[in-house]
Amino acid sequence: MMGLVNRAPTGEELRQMEEWIEKAMKEGAFGISTGLKYLPGTYAQLDEIVALSKVAARHGGIYTSHLREEGLGLLEGVAEAIQIAELAGIPVVLTHHKAIGLKMWGSSVKTLAMVDSARNKGLDVMIDQYPYTASFTGISVLIPSWALEGHPVREFTKRCEDPILRDSIRKGIIFNLLNDRGGGDLRRIQFGSFDWKPELNGKTLYDWAILQGLAPNVENGADLVIEAQIHRGAGCIFHAISEEDVRRIMKHPQTMVASDGRLSQPGKDHPHPRAYGTFPRVLGHYVREENVLRLEEALFKMTGQPALRLGLKKRGFIRKGYYADLALFDPATVKDKSTFEAPHQYPEGIPFVLINGKVTVDKGVYQDVRAGKTLKKGK
Template sequence: MAKSKYSQTVSLICSLLMMANLVACGKREPTYEFDLVIANGNVLDGSGELWFPADVAIKGDQIVHVGRLEEKEKRARRVIDAKGLTVSPGFIDIHSHSDYSLLVDGTAQSKIRQGVTTEVLGEASSAGPIQGKAKRDLGEYNLQANWKTLGEYFDRLQAGGISVNVASYVGATQVRSCVLGDESRDPTPEEMEQMKQLVREAMRDGAFGLSSSLIVPPDTYLSTQQLIELASQVKPFGGIYSTHIRGEGQGIQPAIQEAITIGEKAQIPVDIIHLKIADKRLWGKMKEICGLVEAARARGLQVAANQYPYVAGQNDLVALVPPWAMEGGRAKMLERLSNPSLRARMEKDISTGVKGWFDHYLAMKGWESAVVASIETEKNKGVEGKSVAEIARISHKKPTDVVFDLLKEEGGSVPTVYFLMSEEDVRYALQVPWVSIGSDGTAVRPDGVLGKGKPHPRWYGTFPRVLGKYVREEKVLTLEDAIRKMTSLNAEKLGISDRGLLREGKKADMTIFNAEKVIDKATFENPHQYPEGIEYVIVNGNVVLDKGQHLGTKPGKILFGKGKDKKE
């Protein structure tokens, strides 16, 4: 009897232990083969080939499978049903100005919501180096530079967290400013050597090449030979030369030829920034202009370009001031703007032109085409969004006096939108195979310090505008080619081998959008509007945009050029 009770007790204990074990097993984390699966999507892999139905599986930050998966094989921590949606590589914005806005807000709202997963910074005035005579007061967002090199800037950016990946050029303006400050003279041989050394150091920090902006001082002071010498420094590091050419109006042909010459002499690839004809007197000449690049490519040179899909550009009101008036820097220019006789000389030069200078007024053929985008002082806030012609009528001033007075009262800088291009030329360039897409915009948001003024709508709408207006509505180019221009073409130019294509083994940067609905909403009158139709954005395997909502996650990384840490 006692033995029977003992057996029953042992049996009960065993049963309880088995039940406890089963419960414990039930609470264990299930095993997943993948971290994320994008199911049932229409995949455009970025190569320009036709779309195909497929599932995409991600593990960590890599794409590990592209093709059909059985339902039982879709074992993932999360499955996104992309039925009816287009799945593409993340967009690479090859021309961006978010160098400092990302320090204010690393979520890159206006870029992520366009489908951008990588921003390329550093046109002319790169965030580093900041040494010697270069100003540490950045003049934007009340930021002070507490770094000296491009590498230290990268460290600060990564430490703060970013939603997008970031790459950068080293700017010709920046290295010149480090050595010469605002001086308009040529560098001495010793100073030129210092500039070259700074370029090499930035390339070892991970820059992707040298960038210049030859349309405004101080880069206008750089000669072709000086640019060849600086560009030659990036060749051993696998870099390219990216340039806002010296003229986009009457001087566009020699300006393009100069860019080609610099690349040829330095033996590096060239990418011309925002290819356009910014002069109403030359509208309809885009085919002829592209012919110059085609001839260079036929000779075996690596020359290409990028563009944004708008008929207006954004520069500064100061671009209307003749170069001589800006010699010595901003403080000297402001002094000259207070001198009546020098103002009269400036007015004459604006109306007649100066040899070798891209005169925005003559290119515009009227003051209605210059629209003030942003104002700092409360006194002048009322002129935001108004043309110089309209401001002149309201204030009963001459247009040139409006320009000079605003510059003087705003400290020498007034962001301005210039309506200079034609739709015909924009459409032609969009169809050229070697012209990629870049926004020339900054990552901002509608609220706070990043929501000031009326910036160019390209800051919010570049990529969706191409997909909605020029692909779906006007059929200027195919969806497959548009995606190629936003992804693999830009990656190829920069030598980024692990992104730009949606293929197994590549990094998991992806954009998922509704091709039937995607469209830009930002306008020149109301630019702070996010686009529609971008549903999901994935950066390094992490969902950042989820059903159109930014999650605030910051999985972005600094991308380094081929010369990172390379010894001379």
């Protein structure tokens, strides 16, 4: 509604947004979500989010949030989400929860304690997570949000033409490369979808610097980030999460498994392996090989728990009269094969899949059957 501008909504704008949410909830929406790290969500302040969340709450909806910060500001981001749960009276999901950046590794001890404290006070706070030590998002996440206001390419390019503004932007990127998703090492930033330079897909910011004849330091890395954004940006894999945090979050009883993966065309670009391997990775690696979870715990986190969270009717459990959404797997062989080096690989050990009672994968082969249905709240 408001475009890519950093300001609070007018009373009329807020009223119209409330009307839109009211209409959507009546039509079967499950709630509202925000991406407070990204444009334009980063410009939304607490009172605006609370007002809109209250509308969803009146209809039994939930609020799910990509936190405002997952790096240095992680604790404040979690606190904000919990505050929204309290002020709006709405269930909250901290989506794809993680602690980004070397300086924040181990912070899940504190964030999970915050979740437990909130729940002990009667607030309904839950988590979802993908089982990897790397995230995926636009390279613009390294750029100060003020530099992207108005338009993330056009207005950003104009600002970079001003030497003073460009220097300020560059310093902000260097800070993030050192303290946030970069960890001071350009090898931690891997290109996944780079339309301007597709030959770099799968390679790193370090590789790009070397190819350009540049020293692979954060200063040169910042200049390359600017060039990438001027040319419409890139999707990147950021290797910046601790394995200990992944396991700690995974074991929490309120954590559900979710891929956060976008639909990937097989063979195109260099996607995050979560698009292919999230659920078999939990079953094969974290259940069978590492014993982080018991099999029944993992299955509940993938099926019944999300169904209960969303209020799905007759789904999430194997019961008489329920829709037959079934994945038949072999606990002894199920495993993910997709990797950060070779992502376009399907998992093993899942011979049959049924959706709404129709066989869509038979003996490991997709049957070109489109049996899915649009799901709405309460239906």
